[in-house]
Amino acid sequence: MTDIELTELQKEYDGVRAVKGIDLTVRDGEFLVVVGPSGCGKSTTLRLIAGLEDVTDGTIELGDRVVNDVAPKDRSIAMVFQNYALYPHMTAAQNMKFGMKSVSDFSGEEIDARVEEAAETLDIPELLDRKPEALSGGERQRVAIGRALVREPDVFLLDEPLSNLDAKLRVQMRAELLKLHRQLDTTTVYVTHDQTEAMTLGDRVAVLDDGRLQQVAAPQELYDYPVNRFVAGFIGEPAMNFLPVEVRGEHPAVATHDAFTLPLPSASGLDAARETDVVLGLRPEDAALAANRPDADPVCTATVTVTEPLGEQLLLHCTVGETEVQIKVEPRTEIRPGDTVELCVDEQRLHLFERASGEALYHSADAQARAAERVPGE
Numbered sequence: 284m285t286d287i288e289l290t291e292l293q294k295e296y297d298g299v300r301a302v303k304g305i306d307l308t309v310r311d312g313e314f315l316v317v318v319g320p321s322g323c324g325k326s327t328t329l330r331l332i333a334g335l336e337d338v339t340d341g342t343i344e345l346g347d348r349v350v351n352d353v354a355p356k357d358r359s360i361a362m363v364f365q366n367y368a369l370y371p372h373m374t375a376a377q378n379m380k381f382g383m384k385s386v387s388d389f390s391g392e393e394i395d396a397r398v399e400e401a402a403e404t405l406d407i408p409e410l411l412d413r414k415p416e417a418l419s420g421g422e423r424q425r426v427a428i429g430r431a432l433v434r435e436p437d438v439f440l441l442d443e444p445l446s447n448l449d450a451k452l453r454v455q456m457r458a459e460l461l462k463l464h465r466q467l468d469t470t471t472v473y474v475t476h477d478q479t480e481a482m483t484l485g486d487r488v489a490v491l492d493d494g495r496l497q498q499v500a501a502p503q504e505l506y507d508y509p510v511n512r513f514v515a516g517f518i519g520e521p522a523m524n525f526l527p528v529e530v531r532g533e534h535p536a537v538a539t540h541d542a543f544t545l546p547l548p549s550a551s552g553l554d555a556a557r558e559t560d561v562v563l564g565l566r567p568e569d570a571a572l573a574a575n576r577p578d579a580d581p582v583c584t585a586t587v588t589v590t591e592p593l594g595e596q597l598l599l600h601c602t603v604g605e606t607e608v609q610i611k612v613e614p615r616t617e618i619r620p621g622d623t624v625e626l627c628v629d630e631q632r633l634h635l636f637e638r639a640s641g642e643a644l645y646h647s648a649d650a651q652a653r654a655a656e657r658v659p660g661e
């Protein structure tokens with residue numbers, strides 16, 4: 284069992300600063316997902332851990348040893364790549380055991396036994412004699428994962444392993460990876476650009492942007508308490524809506540947009556005098572049609588521009604004043620583009636971000652929880 288500790292990790296390629304100083308601990312046995320947009324440095328970080336790239340600055344520790352100068356084959360790591368990296372002229376079994384002799388002291392029989400065991404775990408014993416060309420994408424990916432399993436490494440590194448599979452197979456493989464992880468309990472770092480994959484797979488999720496770690500937290504915490512506007516906008520589909528507002532007054536504070544004024548519940552901690560350039564964050568499911576919520580006060584009027592029936596929900600694209608927003612409402616609601624609707628919002632699920640820096644200033648759920656903790660009369 285091994286934890287991974289990255290300290291001030293940096294990587295520069297010929298003037299391109301791909302990783303700009305990452306501090307991150309992956310706990311022993313944890314499934315940590317690294318997520319971020321294309322080019323943010325995810326694969327580079329993984330390749331540094333694997334030893335496939337040299338570190339420019341900082342340290343990588345696996346367990347209690349610094350491995351900056353340790354060769355990849357001596358790091359007890361197995362990596363699964365997006366393109367599977369299988370040799371076309373070899374059978375699945377040959378692919379799985381390829382190179383094993385050079386990285387271990389195992390005999391041929393021991394290696395064969397491990398291949399069979401991994402094939403059983405992955406439910407592919409009948410595929411072992413086939414070459415990659417005779418395997419489907421999902422089967423090839425299982426063989427690639429099998430090759431990692433055979434090595435019984437201390438750490439699994441997976442780089443977008445599901446992105447070549449169709450949507451249905453991806454969902455199925457996600458569940459299988461989780462099952463496998465529960466069974467093996469091996470420290471795993473999984474890279475993806477897909478926030479749904481990140482949220483469903485990770486014990487914790489590390490969000491990267493532009494070579495820097497933005498936040499690392501459990502999936503629901505990331506969703507409910509994003510530390511900045513980047514994380515808030517990256518996690519969640521459709522993305523969080525952002526509306527420019529000014530905060531005024533203190534008891535209670537109100538957020539004023541060009542089309543509405545909204546009281547901020549439990550706004551203690553907000554310095555209204557300072558916080559004039561603010562962005563209000565509102566997730567699409569945290570607003571509703573006032574017509575469907577007779578007990579809530581309407582907050583604003585919106586003009587519907589596009590309707591998208593998603594089956595379990597109806598997604599409305601609207602304009603509120605000058606701002607475009609997306610709102611999820613009950614399905615089978617009779618609304619057409621051009622209609623004007625009244626919206627109400629869930630006041631316990633509002634977020635405020637500083638406009639210039641993007642840093643989170645306030646989450647109303649957080650303020651609510653703090654208020655509840657306070658001793659009455661304090």
Ligand SMILES: Nc1ncnc2c1ncn2[C@@H]1O[C@H](COP(=O)(O)OP(=O)(O)OP(=O)(O)O)[C@@H](O)[C@H]1O
Binds near residue numbers: 326
């Ligand atoms: N070998 C290289 N030489 C020069 N620049 C590189 C090299 N590899 C990566 N980069 C650059 O480093 C940055 C980070 O790349 P990286 O592949 O780590 O991003 P990523 O987040 O994995 O992206 P993607 O999701 O598109 O794979 C990018 O700007 C990329 O162009």
